[in-house]
Amino acid sequence: MIDRDTIDRIYAAADIVDVxxxxxxxxxxxxxxxxxxxxxxxxxxxxxxxxxxxxxxxxGCGKGGNAVTFVMEHENVSYPEALKIVAKKxxxxxxxxxMTEEDVRRNNDRESMFTLNSWAADYFxxxxxxxxxxxxxxxxxxxxxxxxxxxxxxKFGLGYCPSGxxxxxxxxxxxxxxxKFLLSTGLTLKREGDGRLYDRFRDRVMFPVHNISGRIVAFxxxxxxxxxxxxxxxNSPESEIYSKKNELYGLYFxxxxxxxxxxxxxxEGYTDVISMHQAGVENVVASSGTSLTTEQIRLLxxxxxxxxxxxxxxxxxxHASLRGIDMILKEGMNVRVVLxxxxxxxxxxxxxxxxxxxxxxxSKNEENFITFKAKLLLKDxxxxxxxxxxAISDIIRSISQIPDNIQRSLFIRECARIVDMNENLLIxxxxxxxxxxxxxxxxxxFIRRQKRYDDxxxxxxxxETASVSIGDVPVGSSEEALEREIVSYLLRSGNKDFxxxxxxxxxxxxxxxxxxxxxxxxxxxxxxxxxxxxxxxCRQDIRDGRPIEERDFVNHADPDVSNTAVDILTSDANxxxxxxxxxxxxxxxxxxxxxxxxxxxxxxxYRSKVxxxxxxxxxxxxxxxxxxxxxxxxxxxxxxxxxRAKVVMARKLxxxxx
Numbered sequence: 001m002i003d004r005d006t007i008d009r010i011y012a013a014a015d016i017v018d019v020x021x022x023x024x025x026x027x028x029x030x031x032x033x034x035x036x037x038x039x040x041x042x043x044x045x046x047x048x049x050x051x052x053x054x055x056x057x058x059x060g061c062g063k064g065g066n067a068v069t070f071v072m073e074h075e076n077v078s079y080p081e082a083l084k085i086v087a088k089k090x091x092x093x094x095x096x097x098x099m100t101e102e103d104v105r106r107n108n109d110r111e112s113m114f115t116l117n118s119w120a121a122d123y124f125x126x127x128x129x130x131x132x133x134x135x136x137x138x139x140x141x142x143x144x145x146x147x148x149x150x151x152x153x154x155k156f157g158l159g160y161c162p163s164g165x166x167x168x169x170x171x172x173x174x175x176x177x178x179x180k181f182l183l184s185t186g187l188t189l190k191r192e193g194d195g196r197l198y199d200r201f202r203d204r205v206m207f208p209v210h211n212i213s214g215r216i217v218a219f220x221x222x223x224x225x226x227x228x229x230x231x232x233x234x235n236s237p238e239s240e241i242y243s244k245k246n247e248l249y250g251l252y253f254x255x256x257x258x259x260x261x262x263x264x265x266x267x268e269g270y271t272d273v274i275s276m277h278q279a280g281v282e283n284v285v286a287s288s289g290t291s292l293t294t295e296q297i298r299l300l301x302x303x304x305x306x307x308x309x310x311x312x313x314x315x316x317x318x319h320a321s322l323r324g325i326d327m328i329l330k331e332g333m334n335v336r337v338v339l340x341x342x343x344x345x346x347x348x349x350x351x352x353x354x355x356x357x358x359x360x361x362x363s364k365n366e367e368n369f370i371t372f373k374a375k376l377l378l379k380d381x382x383x384x385x386x387x388x389x390x391a392i393s394d395i396i397r398s399i400s401q402i403p404d405n406i407q408r409s410l411f412i413r414e415c416a417r418i419v420d421m422n423e424n425l426l427i428x429x430x431x432x433x434x435x436x437x438x439x440x441x442x443x444x445x446f447i448r449r450q451k452r453y454d455d456x457x458x459x460x461x462x463x464e465t466a467s468v469s470i471g472d473v474p475v476g477s478s479e480e481a482l483e484r485e486i487v488s489y490l491l492r493s494g495n496k497d498f499x500x501x502x503x504x505x506x507x508x509x510x511x512x513x514x515x516x517x518x519x520x521x522x523x524x525x526x527x528x529x530x531x532x533x534x535x536x537x538c539r540q541d542i543r544d545g546r547p548i549e550e551r552d553f554v555n556h557a558d559p560d561v562s563n564t565a566v567d568i569l570t571s572d573a574n575x576x577x578x579x580x581x582x583x584x585x586x587x588x589x590x591x592x593x594x595x596x597x598x599x600x601x602x603x604x605x606y607r608s609k610v611x612x613x614x615x616x617x618x619x620x621x622x623x624x625x626x627x628x629x630x631x632x633x634x635x636x637x638x639x640x641x642x643x644r645a646k647v648v649m650a651r652k653l654x655x656x657x658x
Contacts, residue, residue: 002080006095010083011555013090014067017051022089023074023212024302025259038074038302039063043332043403048570055554057570064566066554075213079557081111085213109184113241116172116181117208117216123168124159124206124219134160138205141224146271147351152278155253156207161221163203166196186237187219201234207270209236210252212299217242220249220270245293248285248300249273255303257282263306265362266292272310272346280355284346292324297331308336308366312345318376322394325369330401337372338365370411373398374418392419396426400433479609483526485602486515488568489595490538494548498595511595512538512548518603524610530564608646615642 017026017033026033026049037047037058046060057064063073072082087094128134138160142148148158161168169188173179179197182188188197204221211217218236236242250273258264265284267273276284287296300307307328311318318339328335338361340349350358367375377391395415402408412430416423494512516539519525526532537556538548553565618639622632 016067019067121208128160159206161201165198168199258303267346275347275350279350336366482606
């Protein structure tokens, strides 16, 4: 359990722009920052970060919160884990209270796996640095065969797993790590016959795989043996903390350089990335361990929309990788291709050239994907008309993936020039392929959007609450809408005062105090538990003489409270009088008048809704044939009282609205 003082220090130190910039590229827009949302796929930015309020909000998918809840959502970790991640970023020591048995039990497996991976990385690095076997095999390979400097080896956490069958596993068990997590991370394997444990990566040089925030999620191990029966690379299996389709090797080390240069270089393997970094070219990542995936492309798309793919001279390898270009295009990214001279690959090329030479070669030799693909495919087709037709069809399929109409049109024109064909014919072919490949999905998405719009039209807060009529208050979700309206007043204007005329007297009232008083006088609790928690915090603040602070709710320990507060506070940058009152054509000229009109009305409407709900519940109870005479009499008495209250409220509301 993290103590309150530590949590306060973490929130005080956390700069939300700084924290979120570790995950996405933010661009200033006025006083706020914006980006494409990291939580759903979008082409137009709807993700807003407000440094002044310390919150983020996506107006596309609806997610919102503070710096800590962003890390929770993005890393899929618990609240304490997110606090620790942010604390580590700012060098804050996390003080924890002694955990109870229940706390220990709930300490989730993910954190245990991360901790074990961190230990294993240190173990592999230490074994390579401090033992004769590690120095003669692992360190010798990295220094002599790959030319990595000691600083590069330390930066990427490179290491070596001993050749003894279970040496690492036994060391982990001796250090107190559980077999369960050794198996779930894939560091250890268990023989089916005798149940013996042994090291997955024995006798291999080790490459830790870091996620976007720098935590080790997996390992890659390369054998140095020439025995063809042994797989060259061994990778960690999928686990609770590792999904290979969602990770890009080197992105943690490359993200700042990618943002600065506004383009990323895509290579194939671990050593390609490391050699490029050592040469001074740091905006480099690799999809090692898997073919390029949509998730990886979207991950990279948070930092740049420009990708340069580097291929070596292996023609077969290039053909196998062309599918990746189409996937990048489909995500709206700009793709350029660089072909290295034979027999170079990114690793060898970076080791034999300076950073300036590597960057100069890339800038002089990169081509757009159409030119590159046309050269490659048409060269193979030669004068064979069938192969030439297939090559052109392949190029057209790539163009059809581009979502932007203008870019697609320009590439069609370029393709027509290269293959010497009629542009209109290519336009028709591209349109046909788009219809075949994306038409159904676009139609489905349109239907989904239309359904969401129709749902909002028929069940939105404004339409329901605006339909309130005296003496016949609808029940249902409009009560929820009024609860939200009450909470909105508390969050936006809780500390403010307004003047309310009662007879000949003008009374000065505080917004939060008046709302809490109105609720308490009838012992009303909001039905929405999150709204009710916000009311409870406000009630306690009033009792303690503290002001109602937005940040107390934005930074609330309960993510549901935090997200709800952010949602309400970002529904409009400034306070705007609710559409409930606009529908009644009540026009005000000052904030005090807005509050003087709005607070009494919303409380009266809410009380009417509660009365209507209670009447409905009692009427339904009367239908119960098992009620005895005494119970029926009690229900009838309560109904009579509620109906009288309903008449009083109707008259009060009529006076207010008219």
